[in-house]
Amino acid sequence: MQSRTDLVEGLMGRFPQVPREAVVKEDLLRGGVAFDDSALTDNDGGDVKPKSYFIFSFDHRTLPELGTAALRRPPEEIVLTGGPYGLRRTVVSVRVNPDSPYRVKEDGDGRLRLFLENRSIADVGLPPMPDYYRHALANGKSVMEVAPTIQWGYLIYLTVFRVCQYFGVKEECQYCDINHNWRQHKQAGRPYTGVKPVEEVLEALDIIDRHDTAGATKAYTLTGGSITSQVEGLTEADFYGRYAQAIEERFPGRWIGKVVAQALPRAEVQRFHDYGIRIYHPNYEVWDKRLFSLYCPGKERYVGREEWHRRILDSAEVFGPRNVIPNFVAGVEMAAPYGFSSVDEALDSTAEGLRFFMSRGITPRFTTWCPEPTTPLGKANPQGASLEYHIRLLEIYRETMRANGLSSPPGYGPAGPGRAVFSVSSFMDSLPAEPETQPPSRA
Ligand code: SF4
Numbered sequence: 001m002q003s004r005t006d007l008v009e010g011l012m013g014r015f016p017q018v019p020r021e022a023v024v025k026e027d028l029l030r031g032g033v034a035f036d037d038s039a040l041t042d043n044d045g046g047d048v049k050p051k052s053y054f055i056f057s058f059d060h061r062t063l064p065e066l067g068t069a070a071l072r073r074p075p076e077e078i079v080l081t082g083g084p085y086g087l088r089r090t091v092v093s094v095r096v097n098p099d100s101p102y103r104v105k106e107d108g109d110g111r112l113r114l115f116l117e118n119r120s121i122a123d124v125g126l127p128p129m130p131d132y133y134r135h136a137l138a139n140g141k142s143v144m145e146v147a148p149t150i151q152w153g154y155l156i157y158l159t160v161f162r163v164c165q166y167f168g169v170k171e172e173c174q175y176c177d178i179n180h181n182w183r184q185h186k187q188a189g190r191p192y193t194g195v196k197p198v199e200e201v202l203e204a205l206d207i208i209d210r211h212d213t214a215g216a217t218k219a220y221t222l223t224g225g226s227i228t229s230q231v232e233g234l235t236e237a238d239f240y241g242r243y244a245q246a247i248e249e250r251f252p253g254r255w256i257g258k259v260v261a262q263a264l265p266r267a268e269v270q271r272f273h274d275y276g277i278r279i280y281h282p283n284y285e286v287w288d289k290r291l292f293s294l295y296c297p298g299k300e301r302y303v304g305r306e307e308w309h310r311r312i313l314d315s316a317e318v319f320g321p322r323n324v325i326p327n328f329v330a331g332v333e334m335a336a337p338y339g340f341s342s343v344d345e346a347l348d349s350t351a352e353g354l355r356f357f358m359s360r361g362i363t364p365r366f367t368t369w370c371p372e373p374t375t376p377l378g379k380a381n382p383q384g385a386s387l388e389y390h391i392r393l394l395e396i397y398r399e400t401m402r403a404n405g406l407s408s409p410p411g412y413g414p415a416g417p418g419r420a421v422f423s424v425s426s427f428m429d430s431l432p433a434e435p436e437t438q439p440p441s442r443a
Pocket of ligand 1: 226
């Protein structure tokens with residue numbers, strides 16, 4: 001049987017134009033990593049920034065199955081350098097899998113390293129506890145709970161609605177554990193606010209603003225579950241819009257404002273823009289028509305794929321195509337029971353979607369699918385998608401972008417191996433080195 005090392009090194013050999021950093025990163029993101037107890041954090045009392053569980057669990061086991069990692073959180077991210085592959089600085093979001101062939105542990109010299117099948121392949125750096133995490137809100141809530149930061153501190157992630165109104169197997173996206181993640185944190189007695197009050201968000205942002213003296217935080221994302229009826233008497237656009245409005249009134253232009261929401265009608269999208277949001281993410285999830293209807297049944301039923309795509313194009317007229325950045329979940333194209341069984345077919349379909357958007361100046365981006373164990377697709381595909389799919393997708397993405405005269409999307413930090421901070425896929429690590437692209441400032 002082929003070892004994981006053989007798989008990784010075989011792909012590095014076959015696709016030398018894909019940075020080696022991206023091969024290791026994609027494999028860690030799709031399959032997770034184990035931690036020795038010595039590599040865990042001391043939660044909010046230590047020197048290492050803990051994993052915040054900012055929206056989904058992004059773990060390969062439920063909390064009760066994580067052992068010590070459920071009590072002492074793993075770090076939010078790790079940064080890899082050096083080793084036999086000579087890795088340049090690579091930031092990787094942490095997805096815990098106690099059975100992974102990758103393990104972070106101390107080497108004989110007391111330094112943390114990443115091991116693959118018991119061979120050290122990289123030095124591991126941990127994110128320092130940011131100063132703003134050491135200050136609580138007046139009601140005692142932590143900044144990490146209300147306004148966690150990811151991407152090595154670049155992005156403030158504001159999941160202001162921690163559940164989704166697409167509920168149950170007939171409506172939830174089949175790879176999404178947002179509702180389960182809410183339940184498991186509640187059951188573990190962790191603070192996990194369902195709807196974050198606007199005032200709490202502003203207070204947490206104020207703490208970040210005062211204590212992030214280096215200006216490391218550059219953007220915020222407003223997001224959460226879909227709203228099909230109302231939350232606190234508000235429809236989706238009004239609910240998320242009220243945070244945008246309040247943040248931009250209080251901190252005008254301090255951060256690049258982004259909203260991840262459904263593909264909404266143009267008039268509602270216009271309100272986000274009017275409030276000062278600069279980037280809109282109406283995520284299309286998976287391109288293939290049949291898979292969209294099967295794997296995103298709620299979105300198909302309430303909006304429908306064709307209407308979803310139409311609204312994405314409409315929103316480009318509001319924000320400008322560069323500032324509409326719909327996400328897809330890379331890998332679910334290959335998920336059993338309905339996904340493509342061949343890498344070529346899955347990539348052909350994904351590439352068709354990329355061409356559809358990029359030929360219109362819209363730059364999609366993707367996160368690497370984590371097969372969370374409580375989701376239907378995670379249960380059916382515990383190993384995730386093939387690593388070859390993920391590696392070849394990076395090439396196709398870069399090539400389609402080049403063919404359409406596009407560069408890295410705005411609001412993601414610098415691009416290129418050794419420079420990228422985007423942690424939940426390696427698309428930014430695989431693009432040519434470029435300084436950060438900025439969206440236009442407010443009119
Ligand atoms: S719309 Fe789908 S992916 Fe988004 S939170 Fe709801 S179930 Fe999850």
